[in-house]
Amino acid sequence: MKKYIIATLAAFTIILNSCLSGQSQNIKTNLTPTEFAERIKAQAKTTLIDVRTPDEFSKGHLENAQNIDWRNNDFSNRIETLDKSKPVFVYCLSGGRSASAASAMREAGFKEVYELDGGIMKWRGANLPETTSNTSSKTAGLSRQQFEALLASDKLILVDFYADWCAPCKKMKPYLEEISKDMANKVKVVRINADDNQALCKELQIDALPVLQLYKNKNLTWNNVGFIDKAGVLTQINK
Structure with a gap:
């Protein structure tokens, strides 16, 4: 009986120490x-x-x-x-x-x-x-008023909030340039460097990158946070 109690206590001690160790690792x-x-x-x-x-x-x-x-x-x-x-x-x-x-x-x-x-x-x-x-x-960047002025167009406005060191942003840049060139009659692509436009990003609640926003007649019709491929963007443009 005594040996059983000692063995049980020893096992309990091992389990307890393992739990404590796990907590420290987590x-x-x-x-x-x-x-x-x-x-x-x-x-x-x-x-x-x-x-x-x-x-x-x-x-x-x-x-x-x-x-x-x-x-x-x-x-x-x-x-x-x-x-x-x-x-x-x-x-x-x-x-x-x-x-x-x-x-x-x-x-x-x-x-x-x-x-x-x-x-x-x-x-x-x-x-x-x-x-x-x-x-x-510290650059002032675009004001909200200047940003609103960019949206004044009879075309769709695709706004790309990016940063130079954002890997997904760099991956998306080539196809955004293609869209800007190939679909110039339908959509205007506006790229905004988040690091150079901190106040604007804060006001628009842009707190992650990349962010794509699609506007029609100054109204936001689509918002995407994170990487998206060209096909996904074209789907939104051609709706």
Whole structure:
């Protein structure tokens, strides 16, 4: 009986330890803007990394962030100067580059790496603060009035909200150019760089990329978030 009790306790201890270990391995690392802001605020000293390009960084970034471009050849060397035992917070424009950077950092031995889900676009959409390296470098971009003026046409207006470093955006660009050329009598394609038009995107609630919007007589008739192929776009245009 005594041996049975000891064996049972030992088995219970193993199960309990396994559960606790599983919990530690399942810490949420992909945080919403609010969670990201709260976690940063709770840290006495935060290592916050913006993995976008220096040009993107200069137009607006989170306060106290340091810019380490994920696509730069010196990324690996620069992160080696950081303390791997402390929490690190990373973000980019919409989440793609920061996910790749975070994965690389974990493989390099960083214990805690937190990502901003949806990137700085979701951050802006949540009306959270940001700063610039140089206030004069932040472009005003299109106003809402100027945007509305672009929609004044007897043609269909296909608006493409994109960013230079958005992989799906780059994949869609060639066929959008084809549509602009081949269907010029029916549709006008307007491309708007989200990073250069932050205020407009915020006002229009564009908080992810890419986004395609189709307008007819100034009325929004179709809205698509994320990658879509040419056939899918043509279906909407030819309705």
